[in-house]
Amino acid sequence: VLLGDLCLGWSDELLNTSGLSDDALRRGRPVFERMRTELIAGQYLDVLEQVSGALEPGRQAARARRVIRYKSARYSVEHPLLLGGSLAGGAAQLLASYSAYGLALGEAFQLRDDVLGVFGDPHRTGKPAGDDLREGKRTLLVAYTLERASPAQAEAVGALLGNPSLDRAGVDALCEIIVKTGALQRVELLVDDLAASAAAALADSPVIAEARDALAELIIAATARTL
């Protein structure tokens, strides 16, 4: 906790001592401050989801996406772009296109990460297979699974998800339910939709050519099916 506090303080100190002009800092700091506040709010929402128990399945999906937006999408893609754009004095139209691109791609990136956390090759992801399932993370994948689960499947999910000592067979059983309920496919389709939205926002953006190329590559890198 203290190391996190230290890094939180230092992140701000680094910005202040970056050598940027007062004018640039005056434009960039509100973005930095909003990013920091929203990230903390997103983490709070995430903790709240983990402890607030069963909701109707329909609400779970909406809640999972809200957590992703605050905790991941804005923080990982949208706000960093807005921060750079604001420091550089980008026009409102450019910043708006960064928002549209970044929010969509950031959500797609987190959804891809959720899928890799369950179905990814541990040798490539560096994360033990099924750790998100052992932790009981309330991802969109899980919300979609519960939306379409039969009573028997729902009972199995309730028994297995969040069990810290879940073994390989338990992970496989959960993965099978996630696939059979169509949840994996729905998340994959959503990732494709979001990547397409990001690409459309980029096409409409007044961004310069080099940045356009880099942002186009980022869509592929952030949503690729393997690492």
Place this chain on the structure above:
Amino acid sequence: VLLGDLCLGWSDELLNTSGLSDDALRRGRPVFERMRTELIAGQYLDVLEQVSGALEPGRQAARARRVIRYKSARYSVEHPLLLGGSLAGGAAQLLASYSAYGLALGEAFQLRDDVLGVFGDPHRTGKPAGDDLREGKRTLLVAYTLERASPAQAEAVGALLGNPSLDRAGVDALCEIIVKTGALQRVELLVDDLAASAAAALADSPVIAEARDALAELIIAATARTL
């Protein structure tokens, strides 16, 4: 933890959006940043003391005073004065006198707080009597007690200090040892010495008259034997 992070972020945002000039902020922000970093370091040292087990008694006192300096003295008195002085464009001599005054008074204030935490009237302090003893806080009072404790007294302290269910009789037994070993008196003398140092620094300070009066009153308020 998240609420603390949020307040940590907001404290910085409040400074940045205070309406102070860029020049004032350029002077004040490094003080703010040093205060934040040293406070976190002080909290870390405090946690480290609680878990690092028995040291030779002579080292405990030095360690307890180091924690007080980083966690309390600089944060509660010295740095706030330096922050205000820097924002206002105070000269080096003024800032040096604030440091000398603030570090001494801040330490005295924390030592007074430690004494009140053990011997204070709960109706006046608002803290249950003996809570610092139940928590096992490694205060200077405790370090001095162990320096002069007989083997039987040291054994009693070891058995009682940090026991979360310590009752009134246990608290009284510890208080008696703290008094009999002379620890209470040594801390009181140190508070007096530090208050005198703060007063001497104030006497030498080029501070304006109104501030001098307020800072003289603060010495009394921060070191008074009751609340």
